[in-house]
Each structure stands twice: as structure tokens, then as C-alpha cells.
Amino acid sequence: MSHPIYFVSLGPGDAELITLKSLHALQQADIIYCPSTVREPDKILSRAATLLHKLDIKGDIHLFSLPMSKDRTKAIKVYRQLFEKMRLEQKAGKRLAVAVEGDAGIYASVHYVLDLLEENGIPVEQLPGIPSFIAAEAAAKLHLISQKERLVIIPGNITSDELDMYLSHHHVPVIMKLSQCADIVQDYMESHPQYSYHYFENISTAEEYHSSHQAELKRRVFPYFSLMIIFNEQIRKDNSSK
Structure with missing residues (x-):
């Protein structure tokens, strides 16, 4: 058989x-x-x-x-x-x-x-x-997608212009393989502190780590098993008031 x-x-x-x-x-x-x-x-x-x-x-x-x-x-x-x-x-x-x-x-x-x-x-x-990003949002008790938002999964290659486009047009970026674009993401955090950055590594393991503190994340070394979810909270507030 x-x-x-x-x-x-x-x-x-x-x-x-x-x-x-x-x-x-x-x-x-x-x-x-x-x-x-x-x-x-x-x-x-x-x-x-x-x-x-x-x-x-x-x-x-x-x-x-x-x-x-x-x-x-x-x-x-x-x-x-x-x-x-x-x-x-x-x-x-x-x-x-x-x-x-x-x-x-x-x-x-x-x-x-x-x-x-x-x-x-x-x-x-x-x-x-x-997938890891679903386990991550559950671990941090996040509302991953709200109302008209769209989820965008990015495989470790992203530009500042792309992040600007996503975050200003009702998208929630999830950046996988974060170690491959660490400099770009950390520079973006420095120039765009108004957004919410949720960082995760080794999710659902004994080494699990989650932080949304930008000062700490700007100097952290991102390992291979890491990801970040970014929210435009102002757009969320505007949408919820409509």
C-alpha cells in the first residue's frame, strides 16, 4: 500500500x-x-x-x-x-x-x-x-489586525520607504528574519519613534523574549529567530473613532 x-x-x-x-x-x-x-x-x-x-x-x-x-x-x-x-x-x-x-x-x-x-x-x-508571528501576537496579547488594516509579511529585506508606505496606508508590517535588516529597522525606529514596535525572539521556547522599549531595541543584537510587528497607533485611534 x-x-x-x-x-x-x-x-x-x-x-x-x-x-x-x-x-x-x-x-x-x-x-x-x-x-x-x-x-x-x-x-x-x-x-x-x-x-x-x-x-x-x-x-x-x-x-x-x-x-x-x-x-x-x-x-x-x-x-x-x-x-x-x-x-x-x-x-x-x-x-x-x-x-x-x-x-x-x-x-x-x-x-x-x-x-x-x-x-x-x-x-x-x-x-x-x-506560524511564529501568530504565536508572538498571542504571547504579547496584541490585536494584530483591526478593522480595515492589512497584514504584510516581509522576509528580512525592507527599506525605509517601504515601511513609510505600509504604515501610512493601514498596513501592519511583520518583519521575519529580522537579523537580515537590523540596521535598517533600528535606524527607522530612531527616525520614526511615533510608531509602536513589538520585538520577539525565540518565541514559544525557553529563551523567548519580547520587548516594545525602543531604547533597548535600538542597541540589541537581533538573532536569526527574531521578528518585529509594527503598528501605527494613530491610524488605529482615528479608525476606532469613526
């Missing part, structure tokens, strides 16, 4: 935030593939694998290492190798899953493997998860 390959979204980092459907898919899997990074020659990190251990998942966990580079050539090579392994394992009758943090459809490059599998007629299912 041919089983579908599940692309399981683990959520932002708290094992209790995974959906029941994703948990059941992981519990039934024979092999679960998890992305990892090599930070030091002998230190391999995988937040996804750590979450699986917390969930007491019994299947075999196989790590695949992703190079941390804007050049995606090496990453694509890793994904093609992963596709070949999964194709053979699935053909042999194994139940397979790929586990990724956040949501598998939001800035998840592993989706390239899902596309390859579908192109080759292999059944797949993508299971949704809670």
Missing part, C-alpha cells in the same frame, strides 16, 4: 502548540526527516528534532543538514538527495513525514521537496501549523 508523505508543521517551538492531526501523523510515521544546521564542526542543531523528542515520537529521526547561505545551490542539492531517499523509502512501503518548524507553507524552502514529490506522482499532504 502506498502511504502519503506528510509535511508536518510543528508550530513555533512549544510542543503543546502542535495540532492533533500533525501529532497523529508523526506518531504513525516510520521515518521522520528533520532539517538541521551545523554551527560548529561537532555541533548539529535541529529544533524540529528537539520538538519530536519532547513529543515522545517513536519513529526513526533522520536529520538532513542545510547550509546557511543565501546561495541556494547547495540547499537544492540537499533537497534533491532527500527526494531520492524518500522516493525509495515510500516505494518500499514506509510511512514518511518531514517535520518543520512554524508552518510548512511559510518561508519553508523544504517545500521544494514537496513539489518534486508531486511532480513525480507521489502522494503528499501538507499539515498546517501555527
